[in-house]
Amino acid sequence: MAKCVGLDWGGREHGVCVVERASGAVAARFMVRHDAAGLADLVKRLARLGPPGELPVAIERPNGLVVETLMAVGHPIVPIHPNVVKASRPRYSAAGAKSDPGDCYLLADLQRTDGHRFRPLMPCSPGLKALQALVRGRAALVRQRVALANQLRTLLEGFWPGAGVLFAAIDSPIALVFVERYPTPASAARLGEQRLRAFLVRHAYSGRRSAAELLARLKAAPQGRASVAEAEAKGVLVRALASVLTRLGAQIRAVTQRIERDVAALPDGPILMSFPCAGRLCAAQILVELGDVRERFQSADQLAAEAGVCPVTRQSGKSRGVVFRWACNHRLRHAITGLADNSRHACPWAADIYQRAKARGCPHPHAVRILARAWIRVLWRAWTERKPYDPACHRGALALAA
Incomplete structure (x- = not known):
């Protein structure tokens, strides 16, 4: 050249x-x-x-x-x-x-x-690129939903705090239906236990709180001091935000279903889905960052550095420090640590590594990264050999069981 x-x-x-x-x-x-x-x-x-x-x-x-x-x-x-x-x-x-x-x-x-x-760019297959667009697009939609939910919660705290704390999450379907039906304190002035119970039944509320408990929570919240005109104006904004969040949640669920369908159809999908508590969505998030070009990661250590689950050593003379790795693929780190955090609830080997890290004084995020670093070795081996995870071949799990 x-x-x-x-x-x-x-x-x-x-x-x-x-x-x-x-x-x-x-x-x-x-x-x-x-x-x-x-x-x-x-x-x-x-x-x-x-x-x-x-x-x-x-x-x-x-x-x-x-x-x-x-x-x-x-x-x-x-x-x-x-x-x-x-x-x-x-x-x-x-x-x-x-x-x-x-x-x-x-x-x-x-x-x-x-x-x-510098390594030349090695493009992925068309199917994986399509899945990558879906996964990253869904992540952007989720961030937008969180921002809109925070905006709605802040708006309700200013003139009607009870509606924001009535249900566990302000962006849940039942909470959005409630604030869209009762956007102001005046609209819920005649709301009693019987009406609230009928409302919950009509919208298939699946929570564990009774109508009496929810009504008591609503009345125990501080009362807003906004004027009638101001409350009506803010009620219009509440309905608008609730409507947008409802439509956005429906579209996120549709994209999630498409991701779960597509990842199972890819050749590497079953490999990532075979890990404990990986699921389809977490497997898709890991797969789109790994890609399908095996030459990209020559070793498990290189993959661990890319995922940001191993620290960085800085040494000069007698000074030596081990610090958190900031420069990495943040999407891959989020997906890998999510897999590690979920796996400790279903895999004794993962639970043992996590508990030993906690016993050494590591906080939860640090302990999860230590567990993710251990999973990286297994993940890289399964990915490079194109074989699903097999507990019978996992030496660490077998040694713990013995």
């Missing part, structure tokens, strides 16, 4: 710089617009400089339309983390200047000088 390409992603325009691998001289530098004509022009200009397979493109963002376009014609994509680019910027400018043309040259030259440190 005689040339290296650097592409600085922009909203409307992308900067491109091509340098000679031997001398580092700039062979071409241009800007392309983010539209159909601009992307076609990008492909044509790069084709004039050499075959696509011999022109690797360094870019900070490892996904998107530009990446898909370049990979479709055969260009190797070399993702470089923005933190690496930021740390390397003083090598090229003592003043710390930053510009799009400068960044695309920096990316191209980093690939030329340090290309052996």
